[in-house]
Amino acid sequence: MKYTEEHEWLRPEGDIVTVGITKHATTQLGDIVFVELPEVGATVSKGDEIVVIESVKAASEIMAPLDGEVTEVNTDLADNPALANEDATGAGWFFKIKPSDPSQMDECLDEDAYNALIG
Amino acid sequence: MGEPLRTPLHALHVELGARMVVFAGYEMPLQYPMGVMQEHLHTRARAGLFDVSHMGQVILRADSTAAAAEALETLVPVDVAGLAEGRQRYGLFTDDSGGLLDDLMLANRGDHLFLVVNAARKAHDLAHLRTLQGVEVHEITDRALLALQGPAAEAVLADLAPEAADMRFMDVATLTLEGAECWVSRSGYTGEDGYEISVPADRAEALARRLLAHGDVAPIGLGARDSLRLEAGLCLYGHDIDESTTPAEAALGWAIQKVRRRDGARAGGFPGAETILRELADGPARRRVGLRPEGRAPMREGVPLYAGADDDTPVGRITSGGFGPTVGGPVAMGYVPAELAAPGTVVHGELRGKRLPLTVTALPFTPANFKR
Missing domain, CATH: 3.30.1360.120 (Probable tRNA modification gtpase trme; domain 1)
Incomplete structure (x- = not known):
């Protein structure tokens, strides 16, 4: 698993990468009550704001961690946003992306680097 | 600070x-x-x-509690003199244009009046109270x-x-x-x-x-x-009410008892009385209402409200909004023109560039559970 400084996790499987936000992020955000996901088939660029998360406290945006095409979104999460709090790296995943430049994965943080980031 | x-x-x-x-x-x-x-x-x-x-606790004393009550009535449009010993009432400090300087709780505790004011307005309210002649203002x-x-x-x-x-x-x-x-x-x-x-x-x-x-x-x-x-549909000062909102606009007319209204025994006599009492009698041009956004996305303070989904000019804005855990969905309060204030009316809020419908809803969103 790889991570970004924006507290996303990326799990590559074949040529598809599943993306969510870390337990640390969901703890900081508090109870998540609404998630707006991108459209399947959308072509996105790294840094595009493609997900909106609303917690009881505030709205936050999640950026595309890689260039690529969104191949699937977690419709269960849209119906039950609390999944992101309950199982951040499992059932609370956000979307799957097919990277157009898989080498961008190398720019992501490994687990040690991410853990160092969040102290 | x-x-x-x-x-x-x-x-x-x-x-x-x-x-x-x-x-x-x-x-x-x-x-x-x-x-x-x-x-x-x-x-x-x-x-x-x-x-x-963090809230301000204030004691008011004068030659008598009745005298303190009479003095306080010059700052609040509330029946203070008629407040029995051992009772508390919701109150408002108003300004000369009828706007709201703060909201507060005031109680008759026998030999004094006890006030609780908002933390952010503590210094203001204390200075305001200290303008009263013959009243000792003691911050606790x-x-x-x-x-x-x-x-x-x-x-x-x-x-x-x-x-x-x-x-x-x-x-x-x-x-x-x-x-x-x-x-x-x-x-x-x-x-x-x-x-x-x-x-x-x-x-x-x-x-x-x-x-x-x-x-x-x-x-x-x-x-x-x-x-x-x-x-619960309760106002937060500095958000749902402030100097730019009047009691009638804020749907707080219930806090102004008959005795302080037109034809009451102690009608007027508080800052902004003319505007406030006229609006209570004739109805305000805009009104604070409850709003239920459709769907799950919360709409928060500052979201502009439009009468029609394609209108160019907003007619109001959300002053408080978020997710209501008991309601199980987003809830908000805001100001809309009086003609759009009836429960069931649909208005539109702009969220992240999209216009989404909200339904005007009677307050409170959850039934009050007081022991009367």
Whole structure:
């Protein structure tokens, strides 16, 4: 698993990468009550704001961690946003992306680097 | 501003694992490990303990309590003179244009009036009160203020002082709790039954620990305090009401008793009376209403409201909004023109560039649970 400084996790499987936000992020955000996901088939660029998360406290945006095409979104999460709090790296995943430049994965943080980031 | 102030319960909040934030110059608990959602639901189901020591506690004395009441009536459009000993009432400070300078609680405690004002308006309100002739204004700085709210509050407090159970909504009394002389009112800011407890600062932690030792009581932070009051349709000063809003616009006409209205025995005599009483009689041009956004996305303070989905000019804005855990969806309050204020009317809010419908809804969103 790889991570970004924006507290996303990326799990590559074949040529598809599943993306969510870390337990640390969901703890900081508090109870998540609404998630707006991108459209399947959308072509996105790294840094595009493609997900909106609303917690009881505030709205936050999640950026595309890689260039690529969104191949699937977690419709269960849209119906039950609390999944992101309950199982951040499992059932609370956000979307799957097919990277157009898989080498961008190398720019992501490994687990040690991410853990160092969040102290 | 300098260093943020701390309440007498600061160490307890930290011990309980609270996430602290600075609010109105005080370090306050935003939430505890339970989290905002569960804290909110716990308060509605059982009981929550809130530290509201940042709020201003003020005693007014004059030659007589009647004289103090008469003087205070020159600043608030409320029947203070008719407030019986042992009773509390919601009040408003108004300005010459009919706007709201603050909202407050005022109680007749026999030989004095006791006021609770908003933390952020404390300095303003004290200076405002000190303009009154013949009235001694005493800010209480050696007491904490706790709120115990929720359906279990009565049983919990009656364990410490059985008289608590005999109090009705908006009664005030002096009770001995954990050996401390406490000034207690049966009121709150959640829409639930409960009490607000002024306790000597050096006894506050012991009382809080005693209340928290009860299995029904959990500590509750400012996050859930805000969602609870929003579902209850209660105004937050500086957001839902301020100098630019009048009592009638804010749907707070109920706080102005007949005796202070046109043809009342003590009609007018407060700042902005002409505007305020005319609007109460004729109806305001705009009104604070409850709003239920369609779907799940919360619409928060500042979202512009449009009459039609494609209109260019907003007709109002949201002043408070978020997720209502008891409602199970987004809730908001805001101002709309009077012709759009009827429950059932659909207006449109702009969220992230999209126009989404909201339905005007009667307040409160959740039924009040007071002991009348």
